[in-house]
Amino acid sequence: MNLIFTAIFSLAVLLMQVLPAPLMAMDTEFSGFLETRHNAQVKSPNDILASETLARLELTACQGNFTGFGAVNLSANHLLEDESGVSLHEGYLDYALGSVTIRAGRQIIIWGQADGIRIVDNVSPLDYAETITRDFDEMRMAVDALNLKYGSGWGDLQLLWIPVYKSGEQPSKDSPWYLGGYGNNTVLPDNEPDDPLKDSELALRYTLYLSGMDLAFSYFYTWNDFPCYKQLGTALEPVYDRVHILGAEFSKPLGEFVYRAEAAYFAGSLVQGYGSDYFTAQKDRIKWLTGLDWYPGNDWTLSCQYTQDHILNSGSGLIESGCAKTVTFNISKDLFREKLTLSALGYMDIDVKDRLVRLTAEYQFIDNLEVFLGTDIFAGDRTGSYGRYKDNTQVWTKIKYHF
Amino acid sequence: MLSHPKKKHDLISLICFFSIFILFLSPLIKGKAGAAPLTGRDIMVMVDETPDGDDKKSTIEMVLINHRNKKRVREMSSFSKDYGKDTKKLMAFKKPMDIKGTSFLSWEYDDPSKDDDKWLYMPALRKVRRISGASTNDYFMGSDFTYDDMGDRNVDEDEHTLIGEETVDGRVCWKIKSVPREDDSLYDEKIIWVSKEAHITVKGEYYDAQGLIKTYTVEELRKHQGFWTLFKTKMENHREKHITLMTLSNIEYNTGVDDGFFSVNTISRGHLR
Numbered sequence: 001m002n003l004i005f006t007a008i009f010s011l012a013v014l015l016m017q018v019l020p021a022p023l024m025a026m027d028t029e030f031s032g033f034l035e036t037r038h039n040a041q042v043k044s045p046n047d048i049l050a051s052e053t054l055a056r057l058e059l060t061a062c063q064g065n066f067t068g069f070g071a072v073n074l075s076a077n078h079l080l081e082d083e084s085g086v087s088l089h090e091g092y093l094d095y096a097l098g099s100v101t102i103r104a105g106r107q108i109i110i111w112g113q114a115d116g117i118r119i120v121d122n123v124s125p126l127d128y129a130e131t132i133t134r135d136f137d138e139m140r141m142a143v144d145a146l147n148l149k150y151g152s153g154w155g156d157l158q159l160l161w162i163p164v165y166k167s168g169e170q171p172s173k174d175s176p177w178y179l180g181g182y183g184n185n186t187v188l189p190d191n192e193p194d195d196p197l198k199d200s201e202l203a204l205r206y207t208l209y210l211s212g213m214d215l216a217f218s219y220f221y222t223w224n225d226f227p228c229y230k231q232l233g234t235a236l237e238p239v240y241d242r243v244h245i246l247g248a249e250f251s252k253p254l255g256e257f258v259y260r261a262e263a264a265y266f267a268g269s270l271v272q273g274y275g276s277d278y279f280t281a282q283k284d285r286i287k288w289l290t291g292l293d294w295y296p297g298n299d300w301t302l303s304c305q306y307t308q309d310h311i312l313n314s315g316s317g318l319i320e321s322g323c324a325k326t327v328t329f330n331i332s333k334d335l336f337r338e339k340l341t342l343s344a345l346g347y348m349d350i351d352v353k354d355r356l357v358r359l360t361a362e363y364q365f366i367d368n369l370e371v372f373l374g375t376d377i378f379a380g381d382r383t384g385s386y387g388r389y390k391d392n393t394q395v396w397t398k399i400k401y402h403f
Numbered sequence: 404m405l406s407h408p409k410k411k412h413d414l415i416s417l418i419c420f421f422s423i424f425i426l427f428l429s430p431l432i433k434g435k436a437g438a439a440p441l442t443g444r445d446i447m448v449m450v451d452e453t454p455d456g457d458d459k460k461s462t463i464e465m466v467l468i469n470h471r472n473k474k475r476v477r478e479m480s481s482f483s484k485d486y487g488k489d490t491k492k493l494m495a496f497k498k499p500m501d502i503k504g505t506s507f508l509s510w511e512y513d514d515p516s517k518d519d520d521k522w523l524y525m526p527a528l529r530k531v532r533r534i535s536g537a538s539t540n541d542y543f544m545g546s547d548f549t550y551d552d553m554g555d556r557n558v559d560e561d562e563h564t565l566i567g568e569e570t571v572d573g574r575v576c577w578k579i580k581s582v583p584r585e586d587d588s589l590y591d592e593k594i595i596w597v598s599k600e601a602h603i604t605v606k607g608e609y610y611d612a613q614g615l616i617k618t619y620t621v622e623e624l625r626k627h628q629g630f631w632t633l634f635k636t637k638m639e640n641h642r643e644k645h646i647t648l649m650t651l652s653n654i655e656y657n658t659g660v661d662d663g664f665f666s667v668n669t670i671s672r673g674h675l676r
Contacts, residue, residue, distance in 0.1 A: 031500060069673075094672065099663055101672060110529045137527045151668035209667045211510065211520055214533050253518060256537045295535040299542075337467065337545035337645070367475050367499035402500035 026063040032056045032071070037398035041176075041391070042375075049176045049394050050130055051078035056089060067094040080130060080175060090142045103147040108140045109160065111205060111218060113249045113260040116328060116347070117307050119287045120218055120247030120264045123160065123203060125168035125225045130175060141166060154210060160203035163196035165240075168225040176392055182229060182278065185236045193223055193240055207249075216249040224270045231277035239280050241270040256295050260305075263288040273317040284312045299334035325350040339364045347386060354380025354387030372398040443563030443579045446597055451558050453602040455630055456656030458484040463494075463651055465546050470644035475499070477544050484660060488513035491665035506670035509536070515557045524670040531671050540589045547617060547638040547647040549589060560584060561593070571606050572621075574598045590616065598624070601631040615641055622648075628656045 032055065039050040055074040060067065070091040077083040092105030112121035116136050126139045144164040150157045171177040193199035205218035222245065227238035244267040251260045266285045273279040291305035305328045314322030327350060332343035341362040348355040360374040375395045380387035460482050467475040478498040484491050495506040504526035511519045519536035539551040561581040569578050576596040583590065589611070596606040607619035623635035632654060638647045663669075 031503065033500075096672070098661075099668075101668070108529050112530075113532070137529070140529075149668060151663055151666050153663065153666075156666075156668045207667070209520075209522070212518075251533045253520075253533060253535050253537075255518065256535050258533055258535055293535070295537070297540055334545075337469075337542070339545070364501075368501055370501060400501075402503075 026061050028059065028061040030057070030059055031403060032058045033400055033402045035398060035400040037372075037396065039376075039394045039396040042393045042395060043391055047176065048079055049392055050396070052076065052083075052130075053078070065096050067096070068092075069094070077130075080172070082172070083130060088142075099151045101149045101151075103149075104145075106142040106144050107147060108142045109145065109147065110140070111216075111247070111249075113214075113251050113262045114289045114291065114305060114307070115303065115330065116345070117289055117305060117326070119262040119289050119307070120216075120220075120245070120249060122220055122222060122225070122245055122264075123162075125166055127169040128177070129169040129171055130177065141169070155206060155208040158203075158205040158207070160201075160205075162201040162203070162222075165193040165199055165201070165223055167192060167227070167240075170226065177389070179388075182236055185229075185231070185234055185278070187229070187236045188232070188238065190227065190238050191240070192227075199223075205247075212252065214249070214251045216247075218245075218247040218249075220245040220247070228270045228272040228280040229278045230280050236278055239270065241268070241280075241282065243267065243269045256297070258293040258295075260291040260293070261289065269311075271311060272319045274319055275317045279317070281315075281318070283314065283318075286310045286312065299338070301332045302330070304329045321351065349380075349384050349386065352381050352384035352387065354378075354382075354384030356386040356389075368402045370398075370400045370402075372396075372400070374398075441565065441577075443565040443577075443581070444558065446565060446577050446579060447558045447561075447563045447581070447595075449602045450597055450604060453631065455485075456628075458482070458658055458660050459654065459656055460658050460660070461651045461654040462497075463649060465544070465548075466648040466650075467546055468646040468648070475545070477546070482660060482664065484662070484665060493665055493669065495670070504673050508665065508667060508670050510665070513557055515560050522667055522670065524667075524673070526673050529673070531667050540587075546649075547640045547645055548649070551588070552619070552638070560587075566594075568599075569596060571596045571598075574600065574605055576605060603631050603633065617641060627654055630656055 034053075034055050036053040037050065038048065041047045041049050053076045056071055057074070058069070058071045060069050062068075071089040073087045073089045075084050075087070088106060090106050090108060092103050092107045095102045109123040110121055111123060112119055114121065118126075124140045124143055126136075127141050128139065143162050143166050146161045148159045171179060173181070201220070201222045203218065203220040203222070205216060207216040208214065222243055223240050224243060227240055229236040230239050245264055246267070247262070247264040249262045251258060264287050266287070268282045269285050271281050271283050271285075273281050287307070287309045289305055289307040291303060293301065293303040295301060307326050307328075309321075309324045309326075311318065311320065311322050326347060328345075328347050330343065330345045332341060334341050341360075343360045343362075345358040345360070346355060355378075357377045357379075358374060359377075360372060362370055362372050364370050373395075374397075375393075377393050378386050378389040379393075380390075382388050382390060460480075463479050463481050465477040467477070476498055477496065480495045480497060482493045490511045492509045492511060493506065496502045496504065504524075506524040508522045508524075509519050510521075521534045521536045522531050523534050524531045540549050542549055543553055561583050564580045564582075565577055566580050567578040569576055576598055579595045579597060581593040581595055590609045591612055592610045594608040594610070595604050597603065598605045601624060603621075603624060604619070605621040605624065609616045609619070617638055617640045620637050620639075621633060621635070622637055624631065624633055626632065627634075632651070634651055634654075636649045638649075640646070
């Protein structure tokens with residue numbers, strides 16, 4: 001499917017270049033960026049932990065009420081060669097008529113008020129394949145969906161139909177970010193949901209933009225992003241199951257502050273267990289988050305968030321914690337008329353006390369050319385999500401040119 | 404005792420004469436009292452109420468020039484619509500390419516006790532987020548204009564005093580001193596020159612305790628579609644030796660843009676038509 005989309009879009013880009021002028025009467029725009037990024041381990045043996053050069057080519061074409069958009073990634077991964085290649089990042093057609101917008105095709109859909117934490121934001125899965133330290137927006141995977149939006153003055157109603165299941169991506173065995181395997185067990189081939197009608201996903205979201213407050217309510221009938229495994233002798237069978245997610249979001253400005261809150265109830269979420277054997281269990285879970293942004297002026301932005309993830313009646317034997325508590329912070333300051341941005345971002349698991357701190361300096365040499373320097377510091381107990389990568393504390397650089 | 408008939412007649416004549424005289428003078432006296440001199444506030448109210456259509460659409464180019472004469476260019480599409488004294492604005496960035504598609508939506512309220520509602524759409528995050536409407540003293544996209552300089556600060560947030568009349572670039576102007584009533588401004592004082600003909604500020608000087616910070620000048624002002632319109636303005640920061648030139652083009656008034664356009668749904672599409 002991916003290959004077909006990529007081929008169609010690449011052909012469209014090619015046609016745009018060779019078509020005669022009258023056919024090019026539609027309003028078209030070609031843009032994109034070229035980026036090279038390289039991460040190196042701080043500790044000996046100072047391995048390269050990520051190294052990629054990426055070109056993203058974007059084409060927007062408008063005609064009447066229609067807008068077509070496509071973005072292709074041309075990637076040369078210098079560390080994980082399997083990740084290199086051409087892929088369709090996004091490709092969709094928009095139709096706008098008055099208050100109604102229909103977007104059909106491959107698209108990234110992001111919900112929620114949280115930064116860097118997923119609560120109600122479950123539509124577009126994440127690609128953890130290479131490194132968990134990439135920005136959230138760079139890890140998003142597009143879904144093939146029909147997206148209908150109706151704007152009615154104060155509020156927007158959104159309906160989604162996703163006929164093609166898309167699972168998240170985990171780091172592969174040869175990646176420095178590999179999460180570990182399942183012992184000597186053989187993992188049976190994937191049996192992802194693949195019936196475009198019976199297995200499709202549905203979502204509904206109503207957002208209210210009021211004077212002094214935003215509110216949103218959502219329902220998502222979906223599948224778990226990653227399979228859980230069930231023991232069959234010495235083999236492990238991947239299991240996918242349905243989950244109903246009910247979500248609510250809230251944000252309110254209070255002077256220099258913006259208060260945010262978000263909660264989601266997962267009915268029948270599949271979780272992984274391990275006793276003497278691997279097993280799966282269906283549990284309800286509640287995730288919630290509260291956060292505060294502060295805009296004190298002078299180009300400072302400060303924010304902090306607190307979040308909990310409860311598995312209800314978790315019992316024993318689950319791989320995940322029955323109640324995970326995480327706190328995050330983000331501080332950033334623009335200097336020299338927004339040419340230089342310094343930022344510090346942190347995540348900490350309150351129980352395990354492991355943490356990730358990312359320090360970044362972003363400098364705009366000239367318009368459209370940015371240079372980034374940064375470090376990701378992993379610390380704390382090795383059983384935690386961040387502490388496990390203690391040896392992967394890294395320095396990194398990225399150069400990005402937009403055209 | 405009877406009064407003398409001649410004397411009585413003279414008295415009546417005198418009363419009649421004075422009555423007619425006072426009656427004749429009264430409109431002049433009344434008119435003199437009604438034409439009280441204009442105050443600084445009266446002039447700033449006129450500036451605030453200068454006709455600018457019910458809605459406006461334009462392309463704004465900002466050229467940022469530093470002390471080494473290096474230039475950076477920002478270009479955006481701007482839309483606004485009046486709702487009484489309140490205004491809804493939408494701004495979408497076209498250049499530079501790294502912020503292309505970034506859009507601001509603001510519902511600005513005349514009432515200074517009510518914070519504006521503001522939303523920001525960042526295409527990389529594909530998400531609209533509410534931002535604080537309180538920080539109006541920050542500089543806009545690295546330029547020399549603060550959000551307050553670009554927006555409609557409520558007239559009564561400052562104390563305005565008419566201090567004279569001067570000619571600026573051939574335009575006869577009122578010269579006004581504006582001092583913030585509260586400690587909520589970057590400036591301790593502004594000196595403003597308002598064109599008597601256009602009722603538009605054509606020059607401004609911004610001061611703090613250390614003296615002059617920056618000077619605002621108008622380089623092109625003319626009537627367009629029946630409205631006095633600013634086409635080119637300049638803000639010069641004397642301390643940082645930095646200049647911002649702002650040029651407006653493709654200006655259209657009273658386009659009849661739909662109310663639904665000034666919505667979060669519009670900016671979240673990522674492309675404006």
